[in-house]
Amino acid sequence: MKLRTSLPCHLAELCMIRCASWLVPREQRQAWLMEWNAELWHVRELCTPQKGVSWQAEREVAEFCWGAFQDARCLRQADGNGIARVAVMGSAMRCLFSMMVLLAASYGAALLLPGAFVAMHPPKYKDVGHLVLIQSTMAASDTSATISGEQYNTWKSRPRKLFDGFAFYQVMLRSLPDAQGKIVKESVAVASPDLFRLLGVNPDDAAVQSRDGVLPMLVSSSLWHRRFGGDPAIVGREIAIGSDRVRVAGLVPEGFWRLPGKVDAWVLTPDDAIPPDAVGYVVGRVSAAAKYPGWTNSWEMTAPLPNGNTGEFLCVNLSDRMRGPQGLFLFAVILACLALPATTSLPLGEYRGAPRGLSWGTRLRRWSFLGSKLGLLLPIVYFASLDLAHLTTSIDPIKSEYIQLLAAFSLCLFGLRWVLRDQRERCPVCLRTLTNPARVGHPSRNFLAWNGTELICTGGHGLLHVPEIETSWFSTQRWLYLDPSWEILFAESASASYF
Amino acid sequence: MATETKLSHTAAMILQTVNAGYIYGFSVMEMTGLPSGTVYPAMRRLERDALIRSHWEEQSIADEEQRPPRKYYKLTPAGKVTLEASRKRYPLLAKLVPEHQEEQV
Structure with missing residues (x-):
């Protein structure tokens, strides 16, 4: 017996029919399968060449097999009254079912993508209402560091009333060896030891103490997985960062870092070892006793400079950085609603009196269908925009927000447009597509x-x-x-x- | 039949095709040009409504020709009555599907 070269195609088609047979009620399945297998055999004999593979013919046979699903579905629908009722509303139910599948897929992706999962569950810094990021008033945004190490140490060394804690960090690219010993460049922050305590994390004191001049380093969860293969033995090991040796003291959970700059590792450096010319960011905690009328999310203050003069600084509350993606999503939805009339007409059309008079149930069903579509669309857009904004963990948080805003706006606008168009193209009585x-x-x-x-x-x-x-x-x-x-x-x- | 079954044009065409001697699904597809996803479900409904009946080919015949046995369809008396009514309702039906007597069960 000679095997035909199109055998894999035949096997794939048999698989299709086998899959479709699962839709057929059990008692009819065997006869149904026999008929379709026999028909497939004859179709292949007539359509496909004896030698070689004709893709055109294979396509025709595949289309034939695709009909098996429709046949099986019809048998399934005819099997029960409840399912038959669904068939009457087939088109509308299919539409809602497809949207539910999309919702499940986008939600599932949001759970699987680490960035999206973290965005849905933002970290909680301790007493975030009193935490501020201090930067020069000359800075246009917080994307660039403006505070020098000398400035930080000046503030740290002076008696204070307004603040009861300061921390400094400077972000730079440093070379470090990965699990295979290969040297890679990563974003490393030189941070003062109080940084994590200020944010509400109390790392083990013994672990984050420098020993024999070797500084402790905390690594992000993503770096641990990406460069060290998730090896738990990395904690306590000494590695070289540039010309310095550091000891891995612990892991920082994914998504914990919400301050400016993308950081993969933090080298906790004593304040007196921070170079005066290092330029970084300063986080301050406003004393609980301090009262200043008119405080908002950002406010200016006058503070001493290292040369004895005073300068103007901007204090920005960190609450904004802790917010989840919901605010951005709502903003995008409002924008899309405002833009919608420019892209399509809002009325659903004229529906003059029906000769038999439409029942309240029929009318209610039509509006419920529209409401269900809108109700499903919004969470789909929310999760899909999160998925797009956090496809990889290498995307900067600020860029992620822009991507999320753009994606949510576009998806919402086109989604709303589709919902209205779809509603207009349906029968008001049976909701099937015209x-x-x-x-x-x-x-x-x-x-x-x-x-x-x-x-x-x-x-x-x-x-x-x-x-x-x-x-x-x-x-x-x-x-x-x-x-x-x-x-x-x-x-x-x-x-x-x-x- | 107490009440006459009203058929859509497509269902009437399939009934006419079976009556014309195209007695298995694929030949009905070829004759009518309808896709398999339309023809097979329609034939099941026609069979459910007792307008056609099906039976399996003898295994020995299929074995002799080294192929799987086929399922053949045939009009019932009720199907013939319905087809006559459908021909009146759709006068072009007979012209669309000419008679074909070669296929025998």
Whole structure:
């Protein structure tokens, strides 16, 4: 027996039919499978060549097999009344089901992507309302460091009333060996020992003490996984950072760091060892006893400079950095709602009186469907924008916020647009998508008549007229309900549904 | 049949095709040009409504020709009545699907 070269295609098609058979009720499955396998055998004999592979023919056979799913689904639907009822609302239910699948997929991705998971669960710094980032008033933003090590030590050494704690850190690229000994460049912060205590983390004192001149270093969880392969034995090991030796003292959980600058490791350096010319950031904790009327999220203060003069500094509260992505998302949704009228018309069209009168249940179902779509759209946009903003952990938090804002706005705008368009293109009675679009009229006769597209509900509930050009007498789409005398043309409305 | 079953045009065409001698799913597909996802579910519904009936080919015949046995369909008396009614409702039906007597069960 000779094997045909198209055997893998045949096996794949058999698999498709086998998969479809799981939709068929158990008692009919064996006979169904026999029929489809036999038909497939004959289709392959007729369509595919004996030698070689014809992709065109394979495509035709695959399309044939795809029909097995529809056949199986019909059998499944015919199996029970509850499922049959779902079939009547098939198009609308499919739409909602697809949106639920999208929601589950985007939420699942948000749980799996470390960045997105952290963004949904922001860290809680201790007493964050009293923590401020101090920077020069000359700085345009907090993306660049402005405070020198000398300035920091000047403040640290002076008696203070307003602040009861300071910490300094400077971010720079340093070389360090990874698990294989390969030298890689990573973003390392030289930080004062009080930095993490100020943020509310109390690392083991013994672990973060320098021993024999070897400074302790905390590494981020992402660096630990990326460069050290998640090896727990790395804690306590000494490694070289540039020309200095440091000891890995512990791990900082993913997403804990919310201060300016992307940092993968923190070398805890005594204050007196911080170079005077090092330029970094200073975090201060405002004393609980300090009272200053008019404090807002950012305020200016006058503070002494190392040369004895005074300078102006800006104190920015860290609360803004602790916020979750919800605020940004809501902002994007509001922007999208404002932009929506510019991209599509908001009315759902004219629905004149139905000859038989629509029941309250039917009307309620139509509006519930619209509400359900909107209700599903918003969480889809929220999770999908988070996924896009945190596809990799290498994206800077600030850039992530921009990506999230842009993604949420775009997805929300196009999503809302789709929701309205989809609603307009559905039958108000059975909610199925209207089909068989037909061009009606001529553009040249627009003044005397109308021209546009006519769509029909295959359930026989009515026709939708969509004008090509909006005029004062035909400005929006109109729904025309059909009375029962038209039912003869729509067999499925009279008897059991065939198609 | 107490009440006459109203068929859509597609279902009537499939019934006409089976009556014309195209007695298995793929031949109905070829004759009507309809996809498998339409033809097979429609034939199941026609069978459910007792307009057609199916039976499996003898295993010995299939073995002789070294192929799997096929499932064949045939119109029932009720199916013939419904087809007649459908022909009146869709006069072009007979022209769309010409008679074909070669296939025998």
